Each structure stands twice: as C-alpha cells, then as structure tokens.
Amino acid sequence: MQNRTNFATKLGVILATVGSSVGLGNIWRFPFEAGRNGGSAFILIYVGCVLLLGIPCILAEFLVGRRSHANPVEAFGKLAPRTPWYLVGLMGIFTGFCINGFYCVVTGWTFSYFLTSLRGSFFEDGTDYSRFFTEFSTGTWQPILWAVLAMLAVHWVVSRGVRKGIEMSGRILMPVLFLLLLVLGVRGLFMPGAAEGLRFLFMPDFSGVTATTVLSALGQAFFSLSVGMGALLTYSSYFSDEVSLEKTAYQVAGLDTLVAILAGIVVFPAVFSFGIQPSAGPGLVFVTMPEVFAGMPLSNLWSSLFYLLLAIAALTSSVSLHEAVVAFISEHFELSRRKASLFVLMIVVCMGALCSLSIGVLGKYTLGGRNFFDMLDFLTSAFLLPFGGLLTTLFVGWKLGPASLQEELSSHGRYRVRLIKVYLFLIRFVAPICILAIFLFNLLM
Numbered sequence: 268m269q270n271r272t273n274f275a276t277k278l279g280v281i282l283a284t285v286g287s288s289v290g291l292g293n294i295w296r297f298p299f300e301a302g303r304n305g306g307s308a309f310i311l312i313y314v315g316c317v318l319l320l321g322i323p324c325i326l327a328e329f330l331v332g333r334r335s336h337a338n339p340v341e342a343f344g345k346l347a348p349r350t351p352w353y354l355v356g357l358m359g360i361f362t363g364f365c366i367n368g369f370y371c372v373v374t375g376w377t378f379s380y381f382l383t384s385l386r387g388s389f390f391e392d393g394t395d396y397s398r399f400f401t402e403f404s405t406g407t408w409q410p411i412l413w414a415v416l417a418m419l420a421v422h423w424v425v426s427r428g429v430r431k432g433i434e435m436s437g438r439i440l441m442p443v444l445f446l447l448l449l450v451l452g453v454r455g456l457f458m459p460g461a462a463e464g465l466r467f468l469f470m471p472d473f474s475g476v477t478a479t480t481v482l483s484a485l486g487q488a489f490f491s492l493s494v495g496m497g498a499l500l501t502y503s504s505y506f507s508d509e510v511s512l513e514k515t516a517y518q519v520a521g522l523d524t525l526v527a528i529l530a531g532i533v534v535f536p537a538v539f540s541f542g543i544q545p546s547a548g549p550g551l552v553f554v555t556m557p558e559v560f561a562g563m564p565l566s567n568l569w570s571s572l573f574y575l576l577l578a579i580a581a582l583t584s585s586v587s588l589h590e591a592v593v594a595f596i597s598e599h600f601e602l603s604r605r606k607a608s609l610f611v612l613m614i615v616v617c618m619g620a621l622c623s624l625s626i627g628v629l630g631k632y633t634l635g636g637r638n639f640f641d642m643l644d645f646l647t648s649a650f651l652l653p654f655g656g657l658l659t660t661l662f663v664g665w666k667l668g669p670a671s672l673q674e675e676l677s678s679h680g681r682y683r684v685r686l687i688k689v690y691l692f693l694i695r696f697v698a699p700i701c702i703l704a705i706f707l708f709n710l711l712m
Contacts, residue, residue: 271336272429273507279430280510281518283437287498288523289444290584291373292491294577295552297527298534300487302551304480306535307471310528312481316488317520320701323693324494324656325516327663330675332503333512334667338594339497342504347666355658359497360595362651364611366496367588368618369643371421374581375413375619376404376553381574389557390566396557400550405627414619418612421585425593426608429505433590440579447576448529454569461536468531482708485701490648492523495656498587501594511682512675526580533573552577589615618643649709657702664695 274280301309335342339356346352383389404410424432455461493499499519503512534551537559552573560570589611597607625632625639634642663672669691676684684690 271505273505274434274510275430276434277510279434279438280506280515281522282441283434284499284502284515284519285522286437286441286583287502287587288491288493288519288584289441289526290491290493290580291370291377291577292487292584293523293527294530294533294580297487297491298531299551300483301468301531302535302538304483305472305475306467307469308473308476309480309484310468310531311471312476312484313488313527314524316481316485316701317492317524319693320485320698321488321492321494321520322516323690323698324489324660324702325492325499325519326512326676326690327660327694327698328494328497328499329503329506329512329516330663330667330672331659332500333506333508333510334671334675336504338504338598339500339591340595341598342500343662347662352662352666355655355662356497356500356595358651358658359495359500359655360592362496362647362655363498363588363591364614364618365643365647365651367585367592367615369622369640370581370585370588371414371418371615371619372410372623372640374417374578374585375410375415375623377574377577377581378417379403379409379413380553380557381571381578384560384567384570384574387567389570390561394557394561396561397550397554399557400553404553404623405630407624407628410623410626411620414623415616417582417585418589418616418619420582421589422608422612424582424586425589426605428604433502433586436586437583440583444526444576444579444583445529447572447579448526448533451569451572451576452529452532455533455536458536458540458563460540460542464535464537464539465532467539468528468535479708482704486648486705486708489656489702489705490652491527492520493584493587495652495654495659496588496647497591497655498584500659501591502587504594508678508681511678513682513684513686650706653702653706653709657699657706660694660698660702664691664699 274283331342331346335345337345339359340353343356344353424436426432538555541559541562543555543559556573557570560566563569589608592611593604593607596602596610597604622640622643630638632638637645669687672691673684673687676687
C-alpha cells in the first residue's frame with residue numbers, strides 16, 4: 268500500500284470534512300423539506316435527529332477511517348480480516364460512483380446558471396424560467412458539457428492530493444460559502460414580507476407534525492451529513508491521532524446544520540416576499556428562485572451570488588465523492604493519484620452523460636417508470652445509503668465494540684470522553700433502528 272498523507276492542520280480537517288457534508292442537500296433539499304413539512308417544527312425535529320442519528324453515524328465512520336488509515340474497502344478488510352465485512356466498503360465505493368453519476372449533472376446546472384446570471388441576459392422581460400430550465404436540462408450537449416467542466420474542476424482538486432488539493436480547496440471554498448450565505452441572508456432579511464418567512468422558519472407549530480414529518484427529518488439528517496457513502500470514512504483516514512473525533516463530529520454536524528438553517532433564511536423571506544409557496548418543490552432553486560431574483564433590484568448580482576453558492580456546495584461534495592473512489596483505485600491497484608483520478612473521471616463523465624440524456628432524448632427508456640437519472644437517485648437514497656450506514660453502525664457497535672470506541676474517541680488517551688456509554692447505546696441501538704425506519708419509509712413512498 269502507498270504511504271498516506273494526513274491533513275496538515277486541524278482547521279483543514281474541519282473545513283474539508285464540513286465541505287464533504289455540506290452540499291446541495293443543505294441548500295436545495297433542506298428548504299424544500301422544511302417548506303413541505305411545516306417549517307420550524309420540522310427544523311427542531313431535524314436538529315434532534317442530527318444529535319440522535321447523525322453524530323453517532325459520523326463517529327462510526329470516523330472510527331473506521333482513522334483506526335484503519337485505509338480506503339473504505341481495505342478499512343473493513345483491515346479491521347475484520349478474512350470476513351465479508353470488506354463488502355460494506357465496496358458498496359460504499361459503488362454508491363459513490365452512482366451518486367457522482369447524477370450529481371455531476373446537477374453540479375453542471377449550477378455552474379451554467381452562475382455564468383448565465385453573470386452575463387446579464389437571464390432577467391429579460393417575459394422570461395419563462397420553467398421553460399428555460401426544461402429546455403436547458405433536456406438539451407443534448409449543453410448539460411453534458413457543463414457536467415464535464417464540473418468534473419474537470421473536481422479532478423483538478425483531487426489529483427493534487429490531500430493537502431495541496433482537498434485541504435487547500437476546503438480552506439478557500441468553505442469560508443467563501445459561509446460569506447455568501449451571510450450576504451444573501453442579510454439581503455433576505457430586508458425584503459418586504461421577510462418577517463413572515465422568519466416566522467415560518469423559527470416559530471414552531473407542532474399541530475401538523477405527523478410520523479411522515481419525523482421520518483422526513485430523519486432522512487434529511489442522514490443524507491445531509493453524507494453518511495453511508497464512504498466519504499467521511501475516507502477523509503477520517505487522513506486524520507492524525509491529535510484530532511479529536513468527538514469534537515470534530517460535533518463541529519461537522521453543527522456547521523452542516525448551520526448551513527441548512529442559513530439556507531432557509533436566504534430562501535424563505537424571499538419566497539414569502541413574492542407570495543410563492545415555501546413547498547414549491549425541488550424546482551425551487553432552478554425555477555422559483557430565478558423568478559424571485561427577477562423581481563429584485565440588481566437581479567444579476569444576487570442571482571450570481573446565489574448560484575455561486577450552489578456551485579461551491581456542489582463542488583465540495585463532489586470532491587469528497589470523487590476522493591473516496593480515487594483512494595480505493597489508487598491504493599488497491601497501485602496507481603498514481605493522477606491516473607486513478609483520471610480513470611474515475613472518465614467513468615463518471617460517461618455515467619453523467621447517460622443521466623443527462625435520460626432527462627431528454629433518452630427519456631423514453633425507463634425502468635419502473637424512472638429514467639436513468641432518477642433511477643440512480645432512487646437507488647442510492649432509498650437503498651444504498653441507508654444500508655451502508657446501517658452496516659457501518661452495526662460493525663462499529665457490535666464487531667469492534669466498546670474498547671475500540673473508547674480508544675479512538677479518546678485518541679489513545681489524549682482526550683477525555685465522558686459519553687462513551689451514550690455513544691455506544693446510540694450506535695448499537697438507536698441509529699440502526701432510525702436507519703431501518705428511513706429505509707422502510709423510502710421503500711413504501
């Protein structure tokens with residue numbers, strides 16, 4: 268196995284790992300889920316789910332990654348030799364491939380919308396933004412070109428290595444992302460009707476809470492934190508023993524949740540100001556938000572900043588997905604990082620092209636009523652991610668057990684861990700039950 272490099276600084280650890288978790292799920296899916304499930308009541312339940320499910324799952328992946336200092340496949344093989352547990356890591360690699368296949372298409376959309384906003388022709392009178400998005404996303408070559416450009420940017424970061432690529436990009440992109448969120452959030456607070464959006468976001472009404480609301484919050488917490496796809500496991504394999512896994516898990520979960528709430532502050536005052544329903548759906552960012560920006564002074568400026576925010580969030584998540592696969596290919600087949608990254612790039616681009624074309628000219632070819640894009644999305648979100656997260660928590664809770672948990676969380680005695688029994692209970696019992704609930708909920712929806 269090749270020598271592995273660690274992250275150089277604790278700040279680099281936090282920013283890179285937060286970048287892995289923060290993605291379109293925070294800025295795109297979270298406002299939609301909150302709007303569909305009653306706003307602030309959903310957010311409070313979501314925060315509880317992060318504490319009960321998200322942090323234990325993050326700790327489980329962190330433990331496997333740093334204890335093994337290996338890619339997802341060899342991590343399980345190293346910690347449980349001569350057993351089938353390595354298949355959990357292999358499933359994570361497959362999941363990363365599948366997610367990147369359609370995620371690169373959406374990332375390309377954000378890049379295109381950002382540059383379209385910059386050009387200044389996006390907000391001409393009479394523009395039908397629903398038609399604009401449909402014509403663009405179903406096009407033959409433009410969406411593929413943007414997806415390729417997005418993946419080339421990801422390839423450039425990953426091929427430069429852990430410190431010069433992943434850590435450096437996190438140190439640059441994550442502060443920019445938070446700055447953009449703050450600027451757009453402050454702008455939203457001064458819009459007419461902003462108070463109504465903030466009440467929706469922060470004044471809980473539990474009268475409409477149902478079991479579906481709770482399960483949706485569980486699912487959002489799980490997917491928002493990027494658990495179950497091997498990305499956090501891979502990043503933690505670059506952690507040194509000086510890194511506190513417990514503290515880092517809280518920082519990642521806290522900052523990830525903060526981004527989601529700030530995204531709500533950006534979106535909800537704006538949509539309420541223009542009389543748009545907060546449950547407008549996943550088309551919120553590509554159809555609804557352009558309509559909002561069109562009615563604002565300096566439309567191009569605010570639209571450009573918003574889509575730059577989306578592009579950065581998508582890019583940092585894509586880097587972590589790419590890295591998990593590249594680490595395995597590079598180490599298992601003894602290839603240079605650059606060659607492994609190029610190999611993964613070619614496969615992901617091919618999958619992305621099929622995903623993009625399946626929305627347009629290949630849309631008639633479906634399986635179970637879903638095109639290739641939707642099939643990969645459904646396969647990963649409903650099956651692979653929950654199953655990967657479930658097996659990882661079972662592995663840590665029951666196969667490795669309390670001694671390994673204590674040793675890694677304390678960083679071999681460097682830190683005092685007071686909640687070890689609580690973490691063990693959550694990893695052994697609460698997290699698996701919650702994940703099974705998510706799995707069944709997605710299966711029946």
